[in-house]
Amino acid sequence: MKYRDLNPSTRTIMTPGPVEAEPRVLRAMAAPILGQFDPEFTTLMNETMEMIRELFRTKNRWAFPVDGTSRAGIEAVLASIVEPGDRVLIPIYGRFGHLLSEIAERYGAEVHNIETSWGTVFQPEAILRAIDRVKPKIVAVVHGETSTGCMQPLKEIGEACRERDILFVVDAVASIGGADVRVDEWKIDAAIGGTQKCLSVPAGMAPITFNSRVEALLLERKKIERGLVDPGSPKSAHARAIRTNYFDLSQLMDYWGPARLNHHTEATSMLYALREGLRIVLEEGLENRIDRHRLHEKALVHGIGAMGLDIYGNPACKLPVVTCIAIPEGIDGESVRAMLLNDFDIEIASSFGPLKGKIWRIGTMGYSCRKKNVLHVLAALEAVLLRHGASLQAGRAVQAALDIYHAQA
Template sequence: MQPLSLPPRLLMGPGPINCYPRVLSAMSTQLVGQYDPTMTSYMNEVMELYRRVFNTQNQQTFLIDGTSRAGIEAALVSCLEPGDKVLIPIFGRFGHLLAEIAERADAEVHTIEVPWGEVFDPQQIEDAIKKVQPKLLAIVQGDTSTTMFQPLEELGDICRAHDVLFYTDATASIGGNPLEVDAWKIDAVSVGLQKCLGGPSGSAPITLSDRFVSCVRKRAHVEAGIRDAHHQGSSGMRIRSNYFDLPMIMDYWGDERLNHHTEAATMLFGSRECAIQLLSEGQDAVIQRHQLAGNAMLQGVIALGLQPFGDLKHKMSNVVGVHIPDNVDGEQIRHDLLNIFNIEIGTSFGPLKGKVWRIGTMGYNARQDAVLHTLQSLETVLRRAGFALPAGAAVDAAMSVYAGEK
């Protein structure tokens, strides 16, 4: 029962990453009661801050108390009744996750797939929508398993034209890549803090359009024990999860303040700082910082003689996949980076397991010094493992990017 003592890791994997200091500080704030006017006023402020993060006017913008997949599950199980059709284009592990969550909700799940390392053309998605005629299109914006970034700009119009609701999981991409919820006509988006927003896992910001809210409101049922005589059950099938029942969560965050869970205040304080960090630095500036760091890392690994993974035109700014060279023990390299240099990079899942490293440049760590330390250290451990490479080239390439020369 010793005091908590953790090594000063530089987290350059696909997330979680180091938190911004202001986020950590806020998380040691003493609590107030859940209905204290100062607490509900911060809840309202968090809603407003995340409207700005999501670039939306959606009234229903709040936090789900859980990790990012809690936000996904809340959106899908509140929307999809058993037998409802959902179309899920899959381009990596987190597309499979959407399908799996929808299957468990007993939705009729239709998937289309592209090989890992590619994204979809909007036409492919529209063709599938015409064929399937789903209630919902659910797609990941950025899938860290492949580093790919799916363009969403055209999908909103396609969905509206076919009267389809449009959900996206933007956990991996938000803050480091553009996301325009209203302009792109996305009906529901959920995210997490632990990537480019620079916070810890454990809170899932979510935003819902009026169309999406109408859909889930049809299934509203106030729980027994707090139900008053004036609460009428709705006509729709009751949502299978109490915890993820969006209408009840909306009534907790709304003026009704109907008790549901007890808001995880510490996570709310952290979420608030993540949003303030992004908005006070400026979304465009933060995205540019991620692009610069991501490009510097990409040019650095290329200069080392390593081959980046996937379609680089559609890579997220904040993570790059790197083919592990033949004759190099990928796990030993990761082990040495961690144990000698206190730097973490990522391994991979599924078809890329053991074949690709994933190196992130996210949030607080989308910084030149973090990029350079990582490249230098990677160079050193590869060199000492017997891999021939041009000395100093990685750092030079990255510094050229920062100097505007690449």
């Protein structure tokens, strides 16, 4: 045969995504296919919506997955609420703030950025000052920035946006299911998650939620698209038809709502996967899950420090599910990553932009976030660095991590 049987290697994946899929999720993906309007399948859809609400800690009516990777969810939200000429404020403290800006610009937004050094986040006051200066229709923020391992506090920003009648959109792709995300309490109008990170589901769906403020805008734009609003009316001057079809949230509302109007063919096996992943998250309990991620982060950080390596970034704003490590001077970071992969079947990540070649990123996310993996990556990283001639506190990393685990026992 020209092509051999599919037999991917078994890896210990310690990147900021994708991570190792939960075995129960993979089993769910092998379940028999149902038609997308089969009552049994629409029941699964409704259950998935209920679980997404619990995941985001919201009472929003609308909570469903967009078919596609996390970026599909981000684009669906921005494409559906951004109208040409809208002012959109996007604070940038890493790679994915630039992504939000690029998508908003593609849909005609007048994007305003403020930036801070990578490895830090914004004080809420800095964003509030920019809000009052720019007077945007939308503020869009990345919650957990995997490129820098930092997490932006959101509560004060959400309160300020609500007071000023500004829509607050949050990219929670990296944080949902591993760190605290509170959509209603933080007054987030629309939030986007990802499956391939802390939910331990393969990439391919993006759970989102949005509230009645967003819904009102979507319905107004839908009327214009269908010619139900006089083009010369005052309302039409403030809203225009949604330009995308696949990512049109107003059409997806018809699909996921009681009308069940056909929009696309649902990704059946991916829905099974997401439903099972969400069920596992809620079975563990959100608080227990957050505590588990913090425990393994603490063990990893103590091990890295005991080895003699430096953690990159301000520890006060560290993203608990991603740890960034400064590459020691004189060490070829890509050679280290290659040896980890080839000799230990462990994958860790490099970074982007100004941090490329300067840091490694280790994710402790979802199913990958467990004691065996943390001890394995610490022992392997130490061995590889010694082979590369690095000066280390040999033998201390695993012991430091064990100290954390045994103290919790």
